[in-house]
Amino acid sequence: MEDSNTPHSPHDSEDQKNSTRRNFLKNIGLAGVGVATGAAALYSGHIFEAKKEVSGDQKVLLTQDGKLVQVDSLEIKAMEKTGTSLHEVEGREGIPGRRFVMVTDLSKCRNARKCINSCQDAHQLRPEQYHMNTLQMQDTPNTAPYHMPKNCQHCDNPPCVSVCPVDATYKRPDGIVLIDNERCIGCRFCMAACPYSARIFNWIEPKDAATHEGQNYNVELNVPQRTGTISKCLFSADRLREGKLPYCVEACPNGVYYFGDENEDAVTNGTTKETVRLSKLLRDNGGYQLMPELGTKPRVYYLPPKNRLFPFEEATDATPEKV
Amino acid sequence: MTMDENKLTFDKITADLTHHIRINKGFLLWMGFLTVSLLVCLYAYSLQLRNGLGVAGIRDYVTWGMYLANFVFFVAASLIGMLISAVLGLIGMKWLTPITRIAETIAVAFAAVAGLVIVSDMGRPERLAYVFLYGRPQSPILWDVTVITTYFVLSLLLLFLPLIADMAIIHRKVPTLPSWLKPVYKFLSLNFTNHPEQNKIINRSIRILLILLIPAALSIHTVTSWLFAVTSRAGWDSTVFGPYFVSGAFVAGSAAVIIAMFFFRKNYKLENYLTDMHFNNMGKVLATVSLVYLYFNINEFLVPGYKLKHADAIHLQELFAGKDAILFWIVQLGGLIIPILFLLFRRFRNPMPLMLISAAVMIAAWFKRYLIVVPTQEHPFLPIQHVPQNFVHYTPTLIETLITIAPFILVLIIITLISKFFPVIPLHETAVEKGVDHVKFD
Numbered sequence: 001m002e003d004s005n006t007p008h009s010p011h012d013s014e015d016q017k018n019s020t021r022r023n024f025l026k027n028i029g030l031a032g033v034g035v036a037t038g039a040a041a042l043y044s045g046h047i048f049e050a051k052k053e054v055s056g057d058q059k060v061l062l063t064q065d066g067k068l069v070q071v072d073s074l075e076i077k078a079m080e081k082t083g084t085s086l087h088e089v090e091g092r093e094g095i096p097g098r099r100f101v102m103v104t105d106l107s108k109c110r111n112a113r114k115c116i117n118s119c120q121d122a123h124q125l126r127p128e129q130y131h132m133n134t135l136q137m138q139d140t141p142n143t144a145p146y147h148m149p150k151n152c153q154h155c156d157n158p159p160c161v162s163v164c165p166v167d168a169t170y171k172r173p174d175g176i177v178l179i180d181n182e183r184c185i186g187c188r189f190c191m192a193a194c195p196y197s198a199r200i201f202n203w204i205e206p207k208d209a210a211t212h213e214g215q216n217y218n219v220e221l222n223v224p225q226r227t228g229t230i231s232k233c234l235f236s237a238d239r240l241r242e243g244k245l246p247y248c249v250e251a252c253p254n255g256v257y258y259f260g261d262e263n264e265d266a267v268t269n270g271t272t273k274e275t276v277r278l279s280k281l282l283r284d285n286g287g288y289q290l291m292p293e294l295g296t297k298p299r300v301y302y303l304p305p306k307n308r309l310f311p312f313e314e315a316t317d318a319t320p321e322k323v
Numbered sequence: 324m325t326m327d328e329n330k331l332t333f334d335k336i337t338a339d340l341t342h343h344i345r346i347n348k349g350f351l352l353w354m355g356f357l358t359v360s361l362l363v364c365l366y367a368y369s370l371q372l373r374n375g376l377g378v379a380g381i382r383d384y385v386t387w388g389m390y391l392a393n394f395v396f397f398v399a400a401s402l403i404g405m406l407i408s409a410v411l412g413l414i415g416m417k418w419l420t421p422i423t424r425i426a427e428t429i430a431v432a433f434a435a436v437a438g439l440v441i442v443s444d445m446g447r448p449e450r451l452a453y454v455f456l457y458g459r460p461q462s463p464i465l466w467d468v469t470v471i472t473t474y475f476v477l478s479l480l481l482l483f484l485p486l487i488a489d490m491a492i493i494h495r496k497v498p499t500l501p502s503w504l505k506p507v508y509k510f511l512s513l514n515f516t517n518h519p520e521q522n523k524i525i526n527r528s529i530r531i532l533l534i535l536l537i538p539a540a541l542s543i544h545t546v547t548s549w550l551f552a553v554t555s556r557a558g559w560d561s562t563v564f565g566p567y568f569v570s571g572a573f574v575a576g577s578a579a580v581i582i583a584m585f586f587f588r589k590n591y592k593l594e595n596y597l598t599d600m601h602f603n604n605m606g607k608v609l610a611t612v613s614l615v616y617l618y619f620n621i622n623e624f625l626v627p628g629y630k631l632k633h634a635d636a637i638h639l640q641e642l643f644a645g646k647d648a649i650l651f652w653i654v655q656l657g658g659l660i661i662p663i664l665f666l667l668f669r670r671f672r673n674p675m676p677l678m679l680i681s682a683a684v685m686i687a688a689w690f691k692r693y694l695i696v697v698p699t700q701e702h703p704f705l706p707i708q709h710v711p712q713n714f715v716h717y718t719p720t721l722i723e724t725l726i727t728i729a730p731f732i733l734v735l736i737i738i739t740l741i742s743k744f745f746p747v748i749p750l751h752e753t754a755v756e757k758g759v760d761h762v763k764f765d
C-alpha cells in the first residue's frame with residue numbers, strides 16, 4: 001500500500017481510465033449549464049428589447065469624466081445623489097493647454113466690493129468669509145493709502161500645497177490651486193503656511209447648509225461648503241470651464257480686473273471686455289507681485305495705484321457680525 | 324533608620340517597592356475623580372464634534388490655538404524618557420536607576436496622549452485614516468505621525484522590557500496583587516526565571532532600544548518644531564527652531580519627572596530609594612537643560628531683534644512690550660531665569676523647594692508653547708480687515724479649555740495606573756545593583 005501513490009504504481013492505468021470518464025461527464029455537465037445560461041440570457045435580452053421604447057430623439061450629454069455621449073431622450077432619468085463629486089477627475093487635471101493669470105489694477109479700485117458679493121453668492125459664503133477681500137493698504141507712513149483686492153495668489157510654488165498631508169489642496173497644470181473638501185481633514189496647516197492669509201475655514205455650519213444638503217459636491221466651485229474644511233478662491237474654475245470670466249472679474253464696475261491665459265499672452269478686462277497683451281500691460285504699467293521675495297511665484301499680478309482719478313475713501317462697510 | 328542598620332535583602336526590597344500594588348480606597352477615589360473629570364471634558368468634545376471647531380475661539384487668522392500649543396507641550400514632555408534613560412543612562416550614570424521607570428512612564432503617557440491631542444484640533448476627525456490612505460510624504464505632518472508612532476513604540480518597549488523580570492517577581496511574591504492580574508503578569512513575564520541568558524538578552528535589547536531612542540526622540544520634537552519653521556511667518560521662520568524646541572522639551576520633561584518623583588516618594592513611601600541625592604542631581608539636570616534653553620532663547624530673540632525686519636519687529640514688539648508682554652515676561656522670568664538662579668543653591672534642590680520650582684517651570688512651559696503658537700498668527704503679513712472682532716484677537720472659550728484639560732487628565736490616569744500596578748522603581752534592577760538578585764525562581 002505504501003507505494004500506491006508513487007508514479008509507477010500498478011493502479012495507474014485504471015486511475016487514468018477513471019479520470020477520463022469523470023472528465024467526460026464533467027464536460028457534458030458544463031456544456032449543459034452553458035447552454036442553459038446562454039438560453040436564459042437570450043430570453044431575458046429578448047424581453048428587455050421588447051420592453052424598450054425608442055423615441056429616436058438623441059441627446060448629447062457630458063459625462064462626469066468629461067466625455068460627450070449620445071443617449072436616447074427616453075433613457076434619461078433624473079439622477080439620485082450618487083455620493084460622487086462633479087468634476088472629480090478633470091477637476092484635478094485642469095483645462096489642458098491653459099495657464100490662467102490675473103492682473104489687478106490698483107489705480108482703478110474704489111472699494112466697490114461688488115467682486116466680494118458676487119464671489120460670496122457663488123460660493124455660498126457667509127459675510128465674514130472672503131475668497132476675495134479688499135484691504136486698505138498704506139506701505140509706508142509717507143506714501144498714499146490705496147485699496148487692494150486680495151485673493152488666493154494661485155502660486156506656482158504654493159506653500160499650502162506642500163504642507164497638505166492628504167493631497168486635499170492641489171496645484172493644477174493650468175495654474176489653479178484648488179481644495180477638495182471631501183478629502184480635507186481640517187488640520188489648517190495650509191492656512192498657517194499661506195503668507196497671503198488667502199484661506200478660510202468653515203468653523204461652523206456653512207451658510208444655508210440645510211438648503212444645499214444632498215447637492216452633489218463640485219470641486220471646481222467648492223460647493224456645498226462643508227463644516228470643518230477649508231475654502232479658498234478657485235479663480236472660478238467652474239466658469240473657466242464654460243469659457244467665461246471669473247465671478248469677481250465680471251462683477252467689477254470699475255475695470256480693476258484683467259483675466260486671461262499666460263500661454264496666449266492675452267488678458268481680458270472684466271468690465272470693458274477689452275483684451276490686451278499680458279506682457280505689454282505688465283511692462284507699460286510696472287506690474288508686480290505680492291511678496292515675491294518669499295519665492296511663492298504668484299499667478300496674480302498687481303498694477304501700482306498711480307494716477308488715480310478719485311480720492312482715497314476710508315472703507316465704510318459694516319464689520320460682519322461675530323460668529 | 325539608615326541603610327546600614329537595615330540590611331537590604333531581596334525580600335525587603337520587594338516588599339518596599341511593591342507594597343503599594345493593591346486596590347485601596349484612596350486609589351479608587353482618585354481614579355473616580357479623574358474619570359468624572361474626564362467625562363465632563365469628553366462632553367465638551369462631543370459638543371465640538373457635533374457643532375464643528377467653531378465652539379473653540381480659533382478663527383481664520385489665529386487658526387491654531389490652545390489645541391496646538393497643547394500638542395507641542397505633550398510632545399515636549401514625552402522627550403524626557405530619552406534624556407534620562409538614553410543619554411544619561413548610556414554614559415553610565417548609576418544614580419539614575421530608580422528614576423528611569425518614572426521617566427519612561429511619563430514618556431509613554433505623554434507620547435500616547437499627544438497623538439490624541441492632535442485629533443482634537445482636526446476639523447474632520449472622522450477622516451483621520453486619510454492621513455494613512457492618502458498621505459503625502461512632502462507634508463511635515465506625515466513625518467510627525469511617523470516619528471511619534473515610532474517613539475511611542477520604542478518607549479513602550481523600553482518600559483516593558485525591565486518590567487518582565489519585575490512581573491515575574493510580583494506574580495510570585497506579592498499577595499496584594501489583584502487575583503485577576505496574576506495570570507496576566509504571569510503571561511507577560513514570558514517565563515522569566517532569572518536565568519543569566521535571559522538577563523543577557525533583555526539587557527542587550529534595552530541597550531539597542533536606548534540607542535534607537537535618541538534619534539527617534541530628537542526627530543519627534545524637531546519635526547514638531549518644523550510644523551512652524553517651514554512657514555515664512557515672523558516668529559516661526561527660524562533655523563534654530565529644532566534645537567530650541569528640543570532643549571525646551573528637556574526643561575518641561577525634567578520638571579515633570581521631579582514632580583512625579585516627589586509625589587511617588589511621598590505616597591508610596593520610597594524615601595530610602597528616592598533620596599535627597601536624587602532630587603539634588605535632578606535639580607542639577609534641570610538647571611543644566613534650562614541654561615541650554617536660555618541660550619537658544621537668546622538666539623531666538625536677539626538675532627531678529629537686532630535686525631528688526633518689518634514683520635519681526637511687529638512680532639517682537641507685541642511680545643516684549645505689547646499685548647502679550649505680561650505673559651511673555653512671567654513665562655521667561657518665572658519659568659526660566661528665576662528657576663535657574665534658585666537652582667544654583669543647594670538648599671533649593673531639596674525635594675520640597677525643587678518640586679515647587681518644577682511646578683512653576685511646568686506651568687510656564689505650557690504658556691511658552693502658547694506664546695510660540697498664537698501671537699505669530701495675530702499679525703500676518705497682510706492686514707486683518709473687514710472681519711468680526713473675534714477674528715482679530717484670539718480668546719479661548721470654555722469648551723476649548725475643557726477639551727485642552729482632557730489630555731492632562733488622561734495622562735494622570737495612565738501614569739496612575741502604571742505606577743499603581745507596577746513598581747515605580749525598577750525592582751529587579753535595584754536588586755541587581757544591591758547584589759541581592761541571586762534568587763532562584765521556582
